[in-house]
Amino acid sequence: MAKFKVNKTYKEINDKIRSGDVVVVTAEEMIDIVKDKGPVGAAKHVDVVTTATFAPMCSSGAFINIGQSVPTIKTSKVWFNNVPAYAGLAAVDCYLGATEPCEDDPLNKVWPGEFNYGGGHVIHDLLAGKKVHLKAKSYGTSCYPNKELEKDVKLADLRQATLCNPRNGYQNYNCAVNLTGKTIYTYMGTLKPKAGNANYSTSGQLSPLFNDPYYKTIGLGTRIFLGGGEGYVTWHGTQHNPSAERTEKGIPKTPAGTIWVMGDIKQMKPEWVVGVSILGYGNSLAVGMGVPIPILNEEMAQFTAVSDEDIPVQIVDYGNDYPNGINKNYGYVTYDELKGGMIRFKGKDTPTVPLSSVSKAREIAEILKKWIKQEKFTLGEPQFTLPVG
Amino acid sequence: MYSKLLILHFSGKEVEKPVVSNLTRYYDLSFNIHKATILPRREGIMVLELSGSKKNFKSGVQYLKDQGVIVKNASQEVTRDEKKCIHCGACTAVCPTHALAIKRPEMFVIFDKKKCSVCELCIRTCLTRAMKIQPISETLFE
Ligand code: SF4
Ligand code: SF4
Numbered sequence: 001m002a003k004f005k006v007n008k009t010y011k012e013i014n015d016k017i018r019s020g021d022v023v024v025v026t027a028e029e030m031i032d033i034v035k036d037k038g039p040v041g042a043a044k045h046v047d048v049v050t051t052a053t054f055a056p057m058c059s060s061g062a063f064i065n066i067g068q069s070v071p072t073i074k075t076s077k078v079w080f081n082n083v084p085a086y087a088g089l090a091a092v093d094c095y096l097g098a099t100e101p102c103e104d105d106p107l108n109k110v111w112p113g114e115f116n117y118g119g120g121h122v123i124h125d126l127l128a129g130k131k132v133h134l135k136a137k138s139y140g141t142s143c144y145p146n147k148e149l150e151k152d153v154k155l156a157d158l159r160q161a162t163l164c165n166p167r168n169g170y171q172n173y174n175c176a177v178n179l180t181g182k183t184i185y186t187y188m189g190t191l192k193p194k195a196g197n198a199n200y201s202t203s204g205q206l207s208p209l210f211n212d213p214y215y216k217t218i219g220l221g222t223r224i225f226l227g228g229g230e231g232y233v234t235w236h237g238t239q240h241n242p243s244a245e246r247t248e249k250g251i252p253k254t255p256a257g258t259i260w261v262m263g264d265i266k267q268m269k270p271e272w273v274v275g276v277s278i279l280g281y282g283n284s285l286a287v288g289m290g291v292p293i294p295i296l297n298e299e300m301a302q303f304t305a306v307s308d309e310d311i312p313v314q315i316v317d318y319g320n321d322y323p324n325g326i327n328k329n330y331g332y333v334t335y336d337e338l339k340g341g342m343i344r345f346k347g348k349d350t351p352t353v354p355l356s357s358v359s360k361a362r363e364i365a366e367i368l369k370k371w372i373k374q375e376k377f378t379l380g381e382p383q384f385t386l387p388v389g
Numbered sequence: 390m391y392s393k394l395l396i397l398h399f400s401g402k403e404v405e406k407p408v409v410s411n412l413t414r415y416y417d418l419s420f421n422i423h424k425a426t427i428l429p430r431r432e433g434i435m436v437l438e439l440s441g442s443k444k445n446f447k448s449g450v451q452y453l454k455d456q457g458v459i460v461k462n463a464s465q466e467v468t469r470d471e472k473k474c475i476h477c478g479a480c481t482a483v484c485p486t487h488a489l490a491i492k493r494p495e496m497f498v499i500f501d502k503k504k505c506s507v508c509e510l511c512i513r514t515c516l517t518r519a520m521k522i523q524p525i526s527e528t529l530f531e
Contacts, residue, residue: 054475055477056477056516112513114513116518189479189482189514190479190482190483190514191482192482192483197482199479199482274475274517275517276516276517277513277516277517277518278516279513279514286475286477286516286517339493339496340493341491341493351481351482353478353479353481353482354477354478354479354491354496355477355478355479355516356477357475357476357477357478357496358476358496359476359495359496359497360475360476362496
């Protein structure tokens with residue numbers, strides 16, 4: 001006997017996408033559909049649920065092949081607009097990291113540093129069609145005699161540019177407060193003293209891994225919206241931790257799963273790949289990502305009905321605990337409470353501050369819906385799914 | 390002696406009140422009105438230079454605020470480059486006047502320039518550098 005009442009295959013859903021009969025809804029729309037029809041009814045009706053997120057993702061960067069020139073060069077040091085890229089790869093390959101600051105940046109010498117330009121900004125500028133100053137150095141070999149290269153390049157001049165983000169889409173994250181007496185500047189934003197504000201970064205009920213908490217449909221080969229173009233999940237991300245403690249519904253209570261994603265930058269759009277400057281912390285890149293979840297059965301329908309009230313977020317002190325590696329939390333709030341703008345913390349009303357753009361995530365979920373419905377964006381069936389622990 | 394160019398926004402209610410002359414009477418401040426205008430719907434805008442001791446200046450400005458007048462530094466204003474804003478919300482951590490605030494449930498980050506006190510805190514906090522400080526535009530009076 002079949003385990004589920006509804007059983008759909010990737011092929012069946014893709015056939016529906018090709019014929020235009022597919023039913024696609026966003027993860028937010030799915031909540032009410034499952035409430036109305038129940039999981040079985042919803043699974044019969046809906047084929048794909050779109051999820052999305054748009055937030056600073058520090059673990060991002062680009063593999064760039066600048067193309068050969070004459071005389072040939074084996075680049076060993078490379079800079080784009082004075083931002084160094086790692087060139088310890090083959091002749092004209094390099095990796096430009098999103099958090100790499102510009103070389104003449106004063107960093108945190110004048111505290112808190114502004115970090116106005118870094119690797120993420122270079123990637124955005126290339127996408128925006130701007131000219132970027134490329135400088136490369138080498139020691140010279142018989143096959144690659146040139147020792148220096150300097151020119152202005154545009155994205156179109158680069159032979160290849162591939163976004164390769166080793167850790168994106170964190171399944172749950174901390175809510176950050178600062179229990180010290182001084183303002184601090186963190187990757188979770190500015191935190192005022194004595195828990196003056198509580199910062200968080202997730203798109204909650206729209207976030208990809210909350211909608212497939214046990215990674216039953218996400219893995220190597222899942223086709224996604226990445227930066228406005230088409231990308232893929234290629235591996236589990238760094239720090240992927242599926243064994244985090246979970247709620248009854250399977251939602252992890254602490255940072256858990258992550259995905260490794262890749263995509264062709266030449267297909268992307270500048271509005272979905274935006275360089276950011278985090279005061280006192282550094283540079284990063286806000287990346288728009290959308291993941292379609294196939295509703296293979298009623299279990300997936302139930303998972304994708306997850307709502308903000310179901311998602312607990314742990315409160316962590318970034319003033320003293322986090323920098324000292326003290327693993328402690330000050331209780332949980334739900335994402336619904338965080339999104340409301342105010343939480344009760346230590347008997348005090350504390351304003352909440354998001355870093356993840358929910359309005360932009362909604363836009364992405366809608367775009368992906370349109371792609372699937374109108375532009376025949378079919379689902380990539382994973383070769384294997386992410387490890388579950 | 391402390392002196393600053395200020396922009397005062399009066400809503401319909403305070404426009405008639407002699408709040409400005411009270412600055413001299415109660416706070417020993419002198420003022421020099423550069424421009425004054427009443428907009429349709431009886432909103433008033435005035436640019437004036439206010440001078441006196443720093444302590445009196447502060448009390449005077451507080452008095453204006455207590456009367457419901459919006460007081461801004463006249464030489465500069467803060468604007469947002471709408472194309473650059475990604476509506477993340479990071480700036481709302483520091484904005485003291487709620488000029489930058491989140492509109493729910495849409496989760497758009499709105500910028501209400503009228504509430505902005507030009508404290509400049511958002512400039513470096515904004516993730517995308519969408520907030521800018523610039524000399525005030527004369528267009529206010531056109
Ligand atoms: S300048 Fe100050 S008051 Fe104005 S928007 Fe920025 S933070 Fe808010
Ligand atoms: S921090 Fe900047 S980009 Fe983010 S919402 Fe505020 S103004 Fe917009």
